[in-house]
Ligand code: AMP
């Protein structure tokens with residue numbers, strides 16, 4: 001599949017991984033917009049938030065338990081932002097669901 005995040009997950013493209021488990025992977029954004037900027041990506045190729053269904057409920061619940069642990073690990077637990085751009089109109093450039101975890105500045 002021609003998906004840059006699937007390739008990162010498979011280790012075919014290098015990335016600076018921060019965390020991984022059976023369901024998701026986290027790595028640093030290659031073009032950080034803030035002091036701390038990581039991406040949390042499900043291993044399953046879901047094209048965007050618009051494609052989420054009931055089938056993904058447990059996966060997304062899991063990701064939301066990983067997010068505060070990562071925030072703690074990255075030293076931003078006191079204040080952080082989580083963003084998902086869905087669709088090109090909203091600025092989505094990689095068509096594999098991901099959550100931006102960013103420090104406030
Ligand atoms: P979005 O624009 O919301 O789809 O976010 C995609 C993000 O992926 C952008 O912030 C990019 O900087 C980031 N990105 C693209 N390619 C890579 C890569 N090879 N490694 C890490 N982050 C990447």
Ligand code: ZN
Pocket residue numbers: 003004005006007044045046095096
């Ligand atoms: Zn993918």
